[in-house]
Amino acid sequence: MKAWSALFARCVVRCLAAAVLAGAPAWAWAIPQVFLVQNSGWMEPFYSDPQSPFKPLVGALAGSVVQPGDALLLAAFNQSLPGAPSPRALLSFKAGKEPVQDRVTQALRALDTARKPGSAALADTDLGEAVQAAIGQALGGKPGIVWLFTNNRNSPNNDQATAQRNREFYQLIHGGAAITRALAFPLRMPVKGEHYSANGLMVYAFAVGNEGAGALDALLAAGSVKRVITEAPARLKPLDRDTVRLAPRKVENAPGVRFATAANGVLRADVAPDARQPTARIEWNLENTMYPYTISSATLSARSVLGGENRPITLASNRVSALAPGKPAPLGSTMTLPVAQIPDKWSFDALKSAGSAYVLPGTIQLHLANQKLELSQAFRQRMAALFPGDPLPDIFIPPARVQASTAVLPLEVRVHYGMGPLLALGGAALALLAAAGAAAYAYARPKLAHVTVEDELRTMRARPGTTQPIYDKAGQQVARLKTTLFGHQLLDLREGAQVKLGR
Structure with missing residues (x-):
């Protein structure tokens, strides 16, 4: 288990480094996907039947849902034993221009049913172990999507109580907080081998974290899954929203x-x-x-x-x-x-x-x-x-x-x-502006004032708001003229001075 998780970890590091070098934030790169392919003894007909569509299905689905930039891990699983770790990494890379389907198909070509170490007995199956390893070791608890290809016989240590083992597997799905969305695709796939025969295959999709759920929903909405699997998915989780x-x-x-x-x-x-x-x-x-x-x-x-x-x-x-x-x-x-x-x-x-x-x-x-x-x-x-x-x-x-x-x-x-x-408000605003402009023009324009000083008629110019002195013929100030917008006013008129407005 350590070997395949370390391999995937190196792939993740390379993906993150590429994102940083490209100037993108780390969270902007695509959600990683793990493909777990069962190769225990119960899967024997899927491998030995020359007409088996099992491996082509895995390659086609990976080629449809994994996009350029996605991190992908392909691993075979059965049950981990001393000397025979499970899951075992077959392929790990960041998808690029090379078709994903071709790479996955090539990696699966030599895969066959596994045997127990030092024995001719076929390997047993532990579905829960495989899923937990994918979530904990491969993804490191981070968001992602786990795809599981299985014949649905969960029999660790050749346990014949498959109902109980399946029950434990589904408790992991329903009770585990890491899995936010779970779907099951029951597929008709009749195959016949030397020891067993089978009628169907189950493909599970487990979304890890909210980002994983969002990525899985996006794949379904885009039709990426339906291009390969036309069967409607059975929902396992969640069952408390969007029902x-x-x-x-x-x-x-x-x-x-x-x-x-x-x-x-x-x-x-x-x-x-x-x-x-x-x-x-x-x-x-x-x-x-x-x-x-x-x-x-x-x-x-x-x-x-x-x-x-x-x-x-x-x-x-x-x-x-x-x-x-x-x-x-x-x-x-x-x-x-x-x-x-x-x-x-x-x-x-x-x-x-x-x-x-x-x-x-x-x-x-x-x-x-x-x-x-x-x-x-x-x-x-x-x-x-x-x-x-x-x-x-x-x-x-x-x-x-x-x-x-x-x-x-x-x-x-x-x-x-x-x-x-x-428009009404705009018209009112224009009217106010016009009034303000007229007032400003009137304020800035000089006004004429006629003042009589000692029988001498004088014409004075002044802007509103100003005050200017008035002198007699001897040059003495005898009053002041204040100008407003509304007219003129004499101020500080000296006693006995002969000053008046007008003629």
Whole structure:
């Protein structure tokens, strides 16, 4: 185990160094992916059957989901014994221009079923050991994706109690905090070998950390997995969120309100700025997204969180039952948008958004309480056909503690403001500017004043706000002339002086 983990660690160091040299932050490089390929005795037909599509499947999937810049580790696993470590690294590199599928296929070409050291007996299987090693040693507890290719027979030390061993394996998945998202792809793969035959293969995808979950979701959304595996994945974890999907199918709008669904799935409410009671009745399709589970029963409640306000949404029914995966059920609701959070048309936010829309982001939250899940009969039958005699379907039943879940639908309230208030405000501002300009011109322009001193008419020029002395014929100051925007005034008139305004 130390050898293969050290090899992967060196690959990670090289990837980080390349990111730094390229000027990118360390967290910007892609999520590493680990591919664990079982080669214990129970896998014998997958290796010995000349028509087996097992190895080509691993290569094709790696080639589809691993992108240039991704760190990849390929390892074979069975059960670790002294002298025979497991998992064992087969390949470790940072994906570049060379096709990933070719490199993985080449590394798998010589891989065969493993035997116990010093013995002709075929190696046993320990699924939990392999997954824990991938998370703890290969990824070092950091975010990543672990892919596991197995025939679903967990039998360490040739333990025939595979049901108990599988139960322990699923406890690791459901109870481990490191695994944030887990999917299972049961595939039909009939193979026949010298000792055994098999009908199916299970491919697991385990996301480690929130970044790993985001990367796995992105691969699924991009169709990277579906290009190789067309079967729908069975969800193992999480079972307490994103369990249902809301899709509006009919909206009865109130005056001034219009609802629509955007291309990105966001529910958009277009509201007139003068709407007094923006309320609408929305008919939804409620869809179970938890394949392969049927929601046998649950209690529903809903709220809108918008602009700092948390409001209940009235539902036509507060219970759901027998909701099978992918089959929608109608659900009516009435929701009211918070009028207090819509800016007044004369507010700064409204004026800033004039001619466009003021956007108020929020969410609609649907909560399922007292949730009871059942494994669908179709999935049980499929598993029984692919893995005959395997009690695994009973282990797919979710933990008893998972009794609630929440679905979140993004919501945007868009308030459309016309140009009228902005134009009115602009006109008022222009008028004020014109008045201010006129006042400034009047203030700066000199005014003429006619003053009579000892029967002599004089013409004086002065700007508003100034005061200037007035002298008699002998050169003595006899008064002062003060000029304002509204006229002139004589100040400090000397006693007996012959000075007056005008003629």
